[in-house]
Amino acid sequence: MTHVLIIEDDPDVRESVAEVLGEAGMAVDAAPNGRVGLDMLRAGLRPEVIVLDLMMPVMDGREFREHQLADAKLKSIPVVVVTADGRPPAFDVPVAAVIKKPFIVERLIGAIERARQASSE
Amino acid sequence: MTDPEIERLRVELARERLFNAAVHRIARSLTSERDLDTIVQVLTDEATALCRAQFGAFFYNVIDERGEAFMLYTLSGAPRAAFSRFPLPRATPLFGATFRNEGTVRSEDIRKDPRFGAWGPQPEGHLPVVSYLAVSVVDSRGSVLGGLFFGHGTAGVFTEHDERAMEAIAPHAAIAIENARAMRAMREAEAERARSERRFRSLVSSTSQIVWTTNAAGETIEDSPAWRAFTGQTLDEFRGRGWAHAIHDDDREAAMDAWRRAVTARSTYESEYRLRHANGEYRLVASHGVPVINDDGTCDEWVGTTTDINDRRVFEQRIAHERARLSKLFLQAPAAIAVVAGPDLVYQLANPFYCRLVGKQPSQLLGIPGRRALPELVTQGVWDLLDRVRVEGEPYFAREFRAKLDRLGDGTLDEGYFDFTAEPIRDATGQIEAVLLFAMEVTGQVHARKAIEAILQEVPTPIVLVELDTARITFSNAAADALWGHPLPRAQSASDYAELYRAFDPNGAELTVDELPAVRAARGETIRGVRMDLDTPQGRRSVVVDSATVPAVPGHPATIVVSFQDVSQLVTTERALRDAVRIRDEFLSIASHELNTPLTPLKLQLGSLRSPDLSPEKIARKLDMADRQVDRLATLVGDLLEVSRITAGRMKMEPENVPVLEVALEVAERVGVGTTVPIAVDGDRAASAHVDRLRLEQVLTNLLTNAVKYGADKPIDVHVTRTDTAVIARVRDRGIGIAEEQREAIFDRFERAVSVRNFGGFGLGLWIVRQIVDAWGGSVAVESKLGEGSTFVVTMPCAEVRA
Numbered sequence: 001m002t003h004v005l006i007i008e009d010d011p012d013v014r015e016s017v018a019e020v021l022g023e024a025g026m027a028v029d030a031a032p033n034g035r036v037g038l039d040m041l042r043a044g045l046r047p048e049v050i051v052l053d054l055m056m057p058v059m060d061g062r063e064f065r066e067h068q069l070a071d072a073k074l075k076s077i078p079v080v081v082v083t084a085d086g087r088p089p090a091f092d093v094p095v096a097a098v099i100k101k102p103f104i105v106e107r108l109i110g111a112i113e114r115a116r117q118a119s120s121e
Numbered sequence: 122m123t124d125p126e127i128e129r130l131r132v133e134l135a136r137e138r139l140f141n142a143a144v145h146r147i148a149r150s151l152t153s154e155r156d157l158d159t160i161v162q163v164l165t166d167e168a169t170a171l172c173r174a175q176f177g178a179f180f181y182n183v184i185d186e187r188g189e190a191f192m193l194y195t196l197s198g199a200p201r202a203a204f205s206r207f208p209l210p211r212a213t214p215l216f217g218a219t220f221r222n223e224g225t226v227r228s229e230d231i232r233k234d235p236r237f238g239a240w241g242p243q244p245e246g247h248l249p250v251v252s253y254l255a256v257s258v259v260d261s262r263g264s265v266l267g268g269l270f271f272g273h274g275t276a277g278v279f280t281e282h283d284e285r286a287m288e289a290i291a292p293h294a295a296i297a298i299e300n301a302r303a304m305r306a307m308r309e310a311e312a313e314r315a316r317s318e319r320r321f322r323s324l325v326s327s328t329s330q331i332v333w334t335t336n337a338a339g340e341t342i343e344d345s346p347a348w349r350a351f352t353g354q355t356l357d358e359f360r361g362r363g364w365a366h367a368i369h370d371d372d373r374e375a376a377m378d379a380w381r382r383a384v385t386a387r388s389t390y391e392s393e394y395r396l397r398h399a400n401g402e403y404r405l406v407a408s409h410g411v412p413v414i415n416d417d418g419t420c421d422e423w424v425g426t427t428t429d430i431n432d433r434r435v436f437e438q439r440i441a442h443e444r445a446r447l448s449k450l451f452l453q454a455p456a457a458i459a460v461v462a463g464p465d466l467v468y469q470l471a472n473p474f475y476c477r478l479v480g481k482q483p484s485q486l487l488g489i490p491g492r493r494a495l496p497e498l499v500t501q502g503v504w505d506l507l508d509r510v511r512v513e514g515e516p517y518f519a520r521e522f523r524a525k526l527d528r529l530g531d532g533t534l535d536e537g538y539f540d541f542t543a544e545p546i547r548d549a550t551g552q553i554e555a556v557l558l559f560a561m562e563v564t565g566q567v568h569a570r571k572a573i574e575a576i577l578q579e580v581p582t583p584i585v586l587v588e589l590d591t592a593r594i595t596f597s598n599a600a601a602d603a604l605w606g607h608p609l610p611r612a613q614s615a616s617d618y619a620e621l622y623r624a625f626d627p628n629g630a631e632l633t634v635d636e637l638p639a640v641r642a643a644r645g646e647t648i649r650g651v652r653m654d655l656d657t658p659q660g661r662r663s664v665v666v667d668s669a670t671v672p673a674v675p676g677h678p679a680t681i682v683v684s685f686q687d688v689s690q691l692v693t694t695e696r697a698l699r700d701a702v703r704i705r706d707e708f709l710s711i712a713s714h715e716l717n718t719p720l721t722p723l724k725l726q727l728g729s730l731r732s733p734d735l736s737p738e739k740i741a742r743k744l745d746m747a748d749r750q751v752d753r754l755a756t757l758v759g760d761l762l763e764v765s766r767i768t769a770g771r772m773k774m775e776p777e778n779v780p781v782l783e784v785a786l787e788v789a790e791r792v793g794v795g796t797t798v799p800i801a802v803d804g805d806r807a808a809s810a811h812v813d814r815l816r817l818e819q820v821l822t823n824l825l826t827n828a829v830k831y832g833a834d835k836p837i838d839v840h841v842t843r844t845d846t847a848v849i850a851r852v853r854d855r856g857i858g859i860a861e862e863q864r865e866a867i868f869d870r871f872e873r874a875v876s877v878r879n880f881g882g883f884g885l886g887l888w889i890v891r892q893i894v895d896a897w898g899g900s901v902a903v904e905s906k907l908g909e910g911s912t913f914v915v916t917m918p919c920a921e922v923r924a
Contacts, residue, residue, distance in 0.1 A: 084715075
């Protein structure tokens with residue numbers, strides 16, 4: 001069972017993504033911003049893949065990713081970015097995939113599985 | 122013959138022999154020695170010995186300011202120190218006769234000689250002379266060169282024979298002295314000439330001097346290597362009169378005539394002719410020869426020099442040409458030149474241009490004091506000014522000096538402008554003897570410039586004229602003065618600009634004086650469309666600077682026209698446009714984000730509805746979720762439409778008397794539905810505002826939604842009060858607050874006090890609030906403290922009271 005952490009500020013998006021991934025048979029944890037997500041990871045949570053929004057209050061996706069990469073215990077967890085920004089994401093931090101909102105669930109699941117497999121090889 | 126007679130003759134013979142030997146020695150010295158001092162010394166020594174004198178001296182004539190005196194030249198038999206106290210014997214009765222050539226003086230005992238009166242005891246320290254013999258030394262023209270004086274301590278030493286012997290020697294002395302003097306003079310002249318030549322040679326290197334000798338007949342016997350090197354003649358060609366063949370055919374006859382005349386008269390030979398150089402070129406040379414006169418007055422040799430003066434002549438011609446040019450320049454110069462001298466400033470010189478300039482004939486100026494010649498300038502201060510130059514020695518320069526002259530001589534004064542200088546002229550001792558005036562009339566140019574300036578004055582673009590090089594401002598038009606807020610100081614030196622003008626490049630960096638466009642233009646740069654900002658009394662203005670150069674005309678230096686086009690309005694507009702574009706791009710980005718966000722759950726939920734075995738509860742929840750996203754989208758679209766309506770001025774407004782507290786309670790209840798944050802509403806229940814009810818609901822909904830969003834889940838208060846003219850609603854949260862510098866910006870379209878990343882929402886709400894409140898004639902403001910929350914204060918017009 002694939003274990004996923006969703007970091008997303010919009011409650012409706014967060015809830016819906018968690019729901020559909022759960023329905024697809026994944027184990028899902030959720031955080032409303034980067035800061036909470038980071039705290040959960042540092043507390044010992046070890047998802048196989050992180051689904052990360054970019055525009056978030058408190059700590060945005062980029063900052064979260066920088067902290068994650070700076071942490072030896074966390075940096076190997078692959079990240080799939082989901083963003084609603086209309087402009088091409090000016091995202092210079094390496095991630096496994098970028099998916100633009102809105103998206104169909106199959107795309108997200110595919111990206112998560114590929115990221116999981118790539119990181120376990 | 123008797124013995125005594127024989128003895129007398131024997132003595133006579135011995136004397137003659139001595140005499141002859143002495144004369145021979147003297148003659149030899151005269152021929153062998155060319156040094157005047159040595160000749161005279163030998164002569165004095167021999168003569169002294171011959172007449173058996175204890176002391177012998179040669180004094181020669183010198184004329185000093187007290188009259189005639191005699192200078193000791195040579196001395197024999199006594200140390201020179203014996204005469205140190207009497208360096209210049211006077212023409213006393215004793216000496217006078219000799220210096221006046223009144224015949225030989227011989228005295229047996231000078232102390233007792235009645236001819237010289239009371240000679241008395243000789244001055245202390247004087248040579249103890251008793252026997253005295255003196256002969257005059259007279260040259261060929263009969264003038265006294267000096268005298269030979271002999272003395273002895275005992276009486277009766279000098280005989281008649283001695284007298285004759287000395288009289289025979291004296292002419293020899295004269296000739297020797299004359300010769301030696303001539304030689305010395307020639308040598309000195311030659312030396313001077315050589316010095317000049319050397320000096321000249323340093324200027325032109327090709328000069329060479331040729332030395333030659335000829336016999337008395339003017340024929341060359343000895344070789345002159347220098348001559349032959351110059352002419353390329355062989356020794357045979359050169360010999361005799363062969364040298365003359367090297368002279369140019371046209372010059373030969375004259376040169377030879379001169380030579381023949383000189384040889385015949387034994388006078389100095391001077392001639393200039395063209396001499397063929399070994400390279401075939403004829404060069405102008407100057408030949409100079411002198412006869413060498415023997416002691417017996419004969420001449421058997423000529424010595425001479427030939428000098429290449431070709432370059433010197435060219436040089437002299439050039440100097441003469443320059444001099445001629447100078448005087449021509451002076452007479453024909455397009456400038457007026459005059460010299461006035463003395464306390465009365467008398468015209469010493471005035472060139473034709475000057476005469477024309479002042480409208481006078483030379484005779485009306487020359488020799489006439491300036492104040493009388495041009496009385497009209499007295500009251501204009503010109504003569505006082507020139508007198509100051511004469512007295513103080515400081516040159517005076519004036520540009521565009523305005524003077525009125527009576528040029529027609531009929532008493533009417535004619536105004537003109539002149540550039541002029543007045544410079545002191547000093548004599549050799551440094552005293553100022555005159556004042557040189559150099560004037561140029563620039564009336565035409567001044568009038569032309571004034572005409573141009575009159576036009577420039579009317580041009581709406583700020584224009585400044587600056588002088589080339591100096592960057593001094595010579596003119597600024599009204600628009601320029603208005604731009605800077607004051608008339609620009611004229612003729613300021615560029616170094617003063619730092620204090621007068623502050624300019625900045627478009628990035629806000631202050632320009633140094635050297636970077637100022639006008640200063641750059643004065644250095645010769647062409648300025649094209651340079652943008653800069655200026656500090657002026659009206660605030661900072663943006664200008665575009667261009668420059669053009671007006672070339673110099675006589676009397677007028679080149680001028681740079683610098684225009685400063687005020688583009689402040691354009692710059693403001695440009696900045697506003699850029700901001701608008703930036704805001705629009707940002708809006709599109711935010712809009713896309715905000716619209717995509719609700720679409721994400723909508724799409725996911727709709728997608729998952731396709732799964733087969735869903736419970737009815739699950740389906741209902743998914744549909745609720747989807748429904749909520751559609752509402753969110755509808756609100757977003759509504760806000761956008763609102764913005765568009767307001768922007769287009771199509772906001773509908775139907776004002777009526779509205780009870781504000783009642784509306785606030787309704788809105789608080791509606792907003793409170795989706796949140797756990799407590800919202801308290803209180804205040805003046807009777808407060809009624811004259812507003813559009815639906816719009817008031819919209820305003821309060823916006824403010825309360827924001828308060829919930831940014832209120833950090835802390836209680837929110839709404840408080841309604843009223844004054845005589847207004848109803849005031851305050852919406853207070855206890856959240857993050859708004860920084861002071863952002864408090865105004867939050868009411869702008871698409872602006873949010875917090876960064877885009879941190880909070881969602883269009884940021885249109887507060888803008889819409891302000892548009893609505895402004896339309897009522899009310900106002901909205903914010904009071905806030907960071908970290909303690911914000912209070913939005915809406916002031917609305919009071920309800921209209923029915924009459």
